[in-house]
Amino acid sequence: MKIRRCRGATVINGLTTMITETLSSPGIESRHSMTRVFLKWGALTALVGAALYLILALYAQREFVFAMLFLVLTASAVAVFVSKKLYAHRYIFPAIAGMGLFVIFPLMYTVGIGFTNYSASNLLSFEQVQENLLSRTYQSEAVRYDYQLYKTDEGYVFWLEGEHQNLTSTPVNLEAGERSAPVLPVSGKPQGEPLSIREIIQLRGQLSELTLITEDGRELSQASLRSFAAIHPQFTLHDNGSLTNNQTGVTYFPDQETGFYRDGDGNALSPGWTVNIGWDNYLKVVTDPSIRGPFFEIFVWTLSFAVATVVFTLALGLLLANLLQWDQIRGKGFYRTMLILPYAVPAFISILVFKGLFNQNFGEINLVLEGLFGIRPDWFSDPALARTMILIVNTWLGYPYMMLLCMGLLQAIPRDLYEASAMDGAGPVNNLFNITLPLIIKPLMPLLIASFAFNFNNFVLIALLTGGAPDIIGASTPAGTTDLLVSYTYRIAFQDSGQNFGLAAAIATAIFLVVGALSLINLKLSKIKV
Amino acid sequence: MAMVEPRSTKYRVLASHLGMLAFIAIILFPLLMVISISFRSGNFASGSLLPENPSLEHWYLALGIPYTGEDGVTTQPPFPVLLWLWNSIKIAVVSAVLILALSTTSAYAFARMRFAGKGFVLKSMLIFQMFPPVLSLVALYALFDQIGNHVSWLGLNTHGAVIVASLGGMALHIWTIKGYFDSIDRSLEEAAIVDGATTWQAFRYILLPLSVPILVVVFILAFIMTIMEYPMASVLLVDTDKLTLAVGAQQYLYEQNYLWGDFAAAAVLSGLPITVIFLYCQKWIVGGLTAGGVKG
Numbered sequence: 001m002k003i004r005r006c007r008g009a010t011v012i013n014g015l016t017t018m019i020t021e022t023l024s025s026p027g028i029e030s031r032h033s034m035t036r037v038f039l040k041w042g043a044l045t046a047l048v049g050a051a052l053y054l055i056l057a058l059y060a061q062r063e064f065v066f067a068m069l070f071l072v073l074t075a076s077a078v079a080v081f082v083s084k085k086l087y088a089h090r091y092i093f094p095a096i097a098g099m100g101l102f103v104i105f106p107l108m109y110t111v112g113i114g115f116t117n118y119s120a121s122n123l124l125s126f127e128q129v130q131e132n133l134l135s136r137t138y139q140s141e142a143v144r145y146d147y148q149l150y151k152t153d154e155g156y157v158f159w160l161e162g163e164h165q166n167l168t169s170t171p172v173n174l175e176a177g178e179r180s181a182p183v184l185p186v187s188g189k190p191q192g193e194p195l196s197i198r199e200i201i202q203l204r205g206q207l208s209e210l211t212l213i214t215e216d217g218r219e220l221s222q223a224s225l226r227s228f229a230a231i232h233p234q235f236t237l238h239d240n241g242s243l244t245n246n247q248t249g250v251t252y253f254p255d256q257e258t259g260f261y262r263d264g265d266g267n268a269l270s271p272g273w274t275v276n277i278g279w280d281n282y283l284k285v286v287t288d289p290s291i292r293g294p295f296f297e298i299f300v301w302t303l304s305f306a307v308a309t310v311v312f313t314l315a316l317g318l319l320l321a322n323l324l325q326w327d328q329i330r331g332k333g334f335y336r337t338m339l340i341l342p343y344a345v346p347a348f349i350s351i352l353v354f355k356g357l358f359n360q361n362f363g364e365i366n367l368v369l370e371g372l373f374g375i376r377p378d379w380f381s382d383p384a385l386a387r388t389m390i391l392i393v394n395t396w397l398g399y400p401y402m403m404l405l406c407m408g409l410l411q412a413i414p415r416d417l418y419e420a421s422a423m424d425g426a427g428p429v430n431n432l433f434n435i436t437l438p439l440i441i442k443p444l445m446p447l448l449i450a451s452f453a454f455n456f457n458n459f460v461l462i463a464l465l466t467g468g469a470p471d472i473i474g475a476s477t478p479a480g481t482t483d484l485l486v487s488y489t490y491r492i493a494f495q496d497s498g499q500n501f502g503l504a505a506a507i508a509t510a511i512f513l514v515v516g517a518l519s520l521i522n523l524k525l526s527k528i529k530v
Numbered sequence: 531m532a533m534v535e536p537r538s539t540k541y542r543v544l545a546s547h548l549g550m551l552a553f554i555a556i557i558l559f560p561l562l563m564v565i566s567i568s569f570r571s572g573n574f575a576s577g578s579l580l581p582e583n584p585s586l587e588h589w590y591l592a593l594g595i596p597y598t599g600e601d602g603v604t605t606q607p608p609f610p611v612l613l614w615l616w617n618s619i620k621i622a623v624v625s626a627v628l629i630l631a632l633s634t635t636s637a638y639a640f641a642r643m644r645f646a647g648k649g650f651v652l653k654s655m656l657i658f659q660m661f662p663p664v665l666s667l668v669a670l671y672a673l674f675d676q677i678g679n680h681v682s683w684l685g686l687n688t689h690g691a692v693i694v695a696s697l698g699g700m701a702l703h704i705w706t707i708k709g710y711f712d713s714i715d716r717s718l719e720e721a722a723i724v725d726g727a728t729t730w731q732a733f734r735y736i737l738l739p740l741s742v743p744i745l746v747v748v749f750i751l752a753f754i755m756t757i758m759e760y761p762m763a764s765v766l767l768v769d770t771d772k773l774t775l776a777v778g779a780q781q782y783l784y785e786q787n788y789l790w791g792d793f794a795a796a797a798v799l800s801g802l803p804i805t806v807i808f809l810y811c812q813k814w815i816v817g818g819l820t821a822g823g824v825k826g
Contacts, residue, residue, distance in 0.1 A: 054680050066676045087729075091639035094632045095700050096651065102698030103658050106666030106673065113668060323550060328543045337809065338554045341561065344808040346758050348776040349801040353564050355783055356790050364563050396557065450660070457662040460760045464780055486664050493668055494765070501668050508665035519660040523653060 048078060062127065069105055073097060107512065113505035115276055120499035122259045122272040129273040130243075133261070136234035138247050139223045143230035148194035149203075156203075157190050158183065158212065160220075160228060167214065174206040183212045183220070200225060243269075281506035290476035295488075295507070297472060302484045305390070306455040310448055312395040317402025322428075322436070324403075325410050343400035351464040354393045381470050383481035390482055394461055398451070405447055409440040446526035453518045457511070462487040477503070485511050568592075568794035571599075588795035608789055609781060610771065611796045618757050618775040618800075621689050625696040626752040630745060633703040638733050640704065641711035642719070652708075655701035663698065664761040670695060671765055687768045695766065696756050703748045710744040711737065747814045750807065757804060775800050 051074040058067040077097070080089045116122075124132065145160035145167065155171035160183060167183040168190060200207070204225070212220040212228060223229035235243040243261055244251045252261035252269050259275035260268035285295055320339055324332055342350065357365050358379040366376045379389045417435050426434070462468060468480025468487055477500065478491040485507065493504035562579060571585035590597040591607045598604045639645070640652060663670065671686070674695075678685015684694060718740075719732040727735070738745075760776045767773050779800070782793035 057680050058676065061679075063676055066673070086645075088639050088643040088645035091643070092636040092651070095636035095697075095704060098632065098697035098700055099655065099658060101673075102670065102695050103661065103663070103666075106663075106669035107658075107661060109669035109672070110666045320550070320553075323546050326543075326546065328539060329546060335550055335554070338558065339550075340809075340812060341805075342557060344805045344812070345561065345801055346754075346776075346804050348758055348760055348779060349797045350560070352779055352783055352793065353560050353797060356567075356793065357560055357563060359788075359790075362788075362790065364567075396560075453660050457664065459662065459664040463760070463764075486662060490664055490667065490761075505668065511665055512661060515660050515662070516657060519657045522660075523656060 044078070044081060048074060051077075062125065065109070069101070073101065110505045111509045111512070113501055114281055114509045115278060115506075116274050116502050117259055117272075117277045117280075118274045118501040118505070119503075121270065122274050124271060124273050126254070126256075126259075126273040126275075129261075129271055130237070132271065133235050133243060133269070134233065134237060137231045138234050139221065140230040140232055143218070143220075144223065145220065145228045146226055147228050148189075149200060150190045150192055150194055152190070152192070156195075158228075159189055159194070160212075167212075169212060172210070174203060174210070177206075179209055180211045180213060183214055185215070197225060277502070281503050282510075284503065285506065285510075288476070290474060291503075294472045294475040294477070294479035297481070298479060298483050298485055298488050301387070301481070302456060305387075305394075305458075305484065306452050308391055309394050309398060309455045309458075310452050312391065313398035313402045313451070314406075314448065316395065316399040317404075318406045318436075320399070320403045321406035321410055322432070324407060339403060340400040342396050343404075347397060347460060348464060350397065351393065351461055354389075354396075355465050358389055380466060383470055386466055386470060386482045390461065390465060393465060394455070394458070397461070398455075401451075405444065406440065409443055410436065413439050446522045449518055449522045449525070453515055453522075456484070456518075457486045457515070458484060459486045459490065463490070564794045565798055567791060568798050570791055573789050573791040588791045589799075591792050592795035592799045608787075608792055609778060609796070611775075611778075611800065613771060614773055614775040614778040615800045617689065617772065621692050621696075621774060622753045622756040625693045625756045626749050628693070628697060629700055629703055629752040630749050632697065633700045633748065634707055634738070634741075634745065635733075636700070637704045637707035637711055638737065640708045642716060642733075642737075643729075652705075655704065659699070659701040662761075663695075667761060667765050670762065674766060686766060687772060688766075689772065691766045692759075692763050692774070695762050696752075696759065699755070703752060706748055706751075707741070707744055710741055714740055743814065747811070750811050750814075754804065754808065 051070060055067050055070050055074065058070065077093065080086045080093045143162075145162045147161070148159045150157045150159065152171055155173040155178075157171050158167075158169040158181070160167040160169075165185045166187065168186045169181045169183045172178050172181045195203075207222050210222065211231075214220065219231045220228045221231050232246055234246060236246055237243055238251075242251050242253045250263050252263050255262045255268075256275055257277075258268075258272070260270075260272040262268050285291055323329060324335060324339075329335070357363050360366060360376065360378055360380055363379075366379075369375050369377065377385050379385050413436065418431060421431055421435060462482060462484050466480070466482045468478070468483035468491060470481055472479045472481055478495045479488055480491075483491065489504045489507045489511070492507070493499065493501050566579050566581055568588050569581045569584040569586070571583070571587055587597045587599065587605070591605060592611050594607050594610065594612050596604050596606050640648060674684070674686050674691045678688070678691070682688075684690045714737065719736050722732045722736055723729070757774075758776055759774075763774045764777045767777060770778070779793070779796065781787075782789045782796065
């Protein structure tokens, strides 16, 4: 130790001399620092400019939350890199900003969504919904023209026959992508033969996008293969915020409680917009039987799964670690490498391997079981068996980690304790419960809690192995008997019809609380000093 | 050693050996089975652990080479496995480099400097580290959707998004590196600073060269963790050509399109390098892992 430090010190002395020598040549230093200052401010200005552009663009699109997020980020970046007082914070800023942007902000955003009805049916903001509805059009029944199409050298010419007047268009080059053309009143048909219906059908793509504009500015669009009709806006906006459907005459009022336009009878107009609905999502979890039942079942299974995993992996890991610590055993290196193999193989591969091996029809496990005992268990369609399979796979995946932990801790136990107990005639079981466990349980506790929290949220295992199957009967949201709370939340948010982001976020918030509590306990237990 | 030994020790040692060998046989069964299956012909073939008439058809397909069987029928590779592996490696290397650079500088500040809110930030990082990103996927999706409208290479369905998103998980690495820095005597750097070196120079020329071992560990850990990341990549990436291995591999085992044999070859091909890296580095990695409990 002494020698090492001495050598270190010499190296350092040499280094510092080198550094100070470089720094003390005056000419180089001043020129150098001028360029550096210039570079520093240039880079800062460019970055701030880019950030401000992003913020303004977001603001213009009414994405206030995101504009705010980037404003805070940019402001703190500038503060940290300009202020001399915050020098230390320059080192930690990128890491903290990364966590803030990709962990803390999404977390808060999710908690926020939990209080809204954000879902596939209420995806947009109120302004976007209004814009969407006001841009809708319908075709008039009253103003309608039968048409014929003539091909000329300059393009296609429309001949429209109406009740009061006949119109003809300037030549339109449909093939070149022209999408609008004026039409004028005339008395005589164009020369030549009109196109046949078959030729018109071949042009239907271009025709459906074409708008013909009359002298008084009215727009006509294709209504059928034989007719063009005037386009009217579907809705008219009134000063009190209500919308009237010009076609049916029904008036819809905005309902800010549920995020829909509704008529007098309560019929809703789709799409809806996102509104704050307070604690409704949480109430739904507690009161709606088609959600409460599955939620409770999944919650209990999640807890039992996490506890069982920790117990099984710890028991197996501790046993193996004890065996590997035993002086009488030879070939420890070989055993150790073989035993940690499940840990070394990437989890996403080994989980899929098990999915194939457990396959009910062609899986090797059922082939072996049938050969030996004549049984073919339904690993994926029977809830109890599916859960058993998940525990088997997760124990396989997790025991090497526990074994490695225990091996480290066992090495710290003084040997003479076992020597003394052997003198007293104690066996291995006595040793385990009276010496080993009491001594390792304290340092092991935080790691066990971390393992519990990890497995409580073991999304990858469920997503890749069963996907939650078999399904719970009578659930209104996607829910399976092997789903953990996380995969349940994921399915509510991202699977098929529902896409109920609000409900998913509410459940996610509940899980955040559980995880937060666990990690606080962990922090207390491990007595971390900073 | 003057250990007191009961007479039955010999039998117990023998029993332990037998027990462990039996256990290892069970544990290794799935892995050996996959290797065996990758050499069987067809996707539904059954057989013994040693294939009777081995075929390389799945290996051809996994390597992206069309395979022509004895019956003259040519099969095209179902998925671009090598491209997925390349995507995974590309993403993992870039994010491991970024994570290493950013967490080393942060760890330096946490280990050596005094500033307001240090303890609070360190503890909060440990707590936030535990929140699974799966739960805030809706928010992350919205975030990258917004960013992508203005910065296209960071939007949805880009590797940039996956790389940047992986920066959220730096707390663990900061703690690992900080722990190592704490164990290095700080008088060396103080001496350098007394001689006129700046803080940055003390960090760059004195502390960093002394910390190479932990930097290697953190790099490998970050690399492996990014390769194995599934939930975020599964939501952010859409196109088949852009998928990472972790997201793409499951497409082999859909009920409607069950390619068990092809999967086996692809799994061995892509899993082997990662397994070998892990086993080779295990004695360094284990120390880093016990600090956080990231797996199992």
